[in-house]
Amino acid sequence: MSVLYELCQEISSCRKCPVLAENRTRVVPGSGAEDADIMLIGEAPGWHEDQQGIPFVGQAGVFLNELISSIGMNREQVYITNVVKCRPPNNRDPLPEEIQTCRTWLNQQIELIQPKIIVTLGRYSLAMFFPGKSIGKVHGTSQIRDDIIYYAMYHPAAALHQQSLRKIIQDDMLRIPSLLNKTGSVSQAEQQPEQLNMFEVQNLE
Numbered sequence: 758m759s760v761l762y763e764l765c766q767e768i769s770s771c772r773k774c775p776v777l778a779e780n781r782t783r784v785v786p787g788s789g790a791e792d793a794d795i796m797l798i799g800e801a802p803g804w805h806e807d808q809q810g811i812p813f814v815g816q817a818g819v820f821l822n823e824l825i826s827s828i829g830m831n832r833e834q835v836y837i838t839n840v841v842k843c844r845p846p847n848n849r850d851p852l853p854e855e856i857q858t859c860r861t862w863l864n865q866q867i868e869l870i871q872p873k874i875i876v877t878l879g880r881y882s883l884a885m886f887f888p889g890k891s892i893g894k895v896h897g898t899s900q901i902r903d904d905i906i907y908y909a910m911y912h913p914a915a916a917l918h919q920q921s922l923r924k925i926i927q928d929d930m931l932r933i934p935s936l937l938n939k940t941g942s943v944s945q946a947e948q949q950p951e952q953l954n955m956f957e958v959q960n961l962e
């Protein structure tokens with residue numbers, strides 16, 4: 758049994774947020790390759806995810822699968838998880854204290870998987886790593902921090918509500934392979950920041 762598997766077991770029995778623990782059907786720790794180069798981080802499970810215990814299996818997940826296959830990969834080759842591992846009741850937004858509490862799980866997942874690229878899906882995921890950044894401004898751009906490339910994208914569900922975002926999201930996804938190539942070594946990318954479409958440098962902590 759891997760350490761990540763054991764961590765996910767631990768996450769599955771978490772009751773740190775009483776309201777989430779009481780209202781959920783299943784915890785949704787994450788799924789995919791334990792040594793994935795690409796980690797995609799969404800917001801929180803929805804109804805379908807809560808039923809199945811697997812991230813992105815509803816309508817947004819169908820689009821996410823399409824996006825992943827557009828770069829010649831499948832969901833078993835990446836790692837998919839969320840900022841918050843339990844479905845907030847009535848699909849409400851996750852609360853700041855829930856995000857904060859759940860962060861320790863996400864941090865441990867990142868530590869174990871050591872992805873080359875973290876793709877933030879939507880504003881909650883972006884805000885976790887780059888508070889104050891606007892998704893409308895930074896989507897499709899990246900920034901290196903602690904040897905990981907962070908790449909901001911709109912949440913796939915955004916395309917379900919706003920058709921005009923679909924192509925933007927598809928185009929942003931298609932930039933990932935070239936980013937991944939640049940990580941031959943991330944330090945190489947660090948030496949050539951002008952070749953990456955970076956967030957403003959002052960936002961590096």
Ligand code: URA
Pocket residue numbers: 799800801802803806811812813814815817818839914
């Ligand atoms: N939306 C998310 O942010 N995560 C899921 O797992 C499903 C929908």
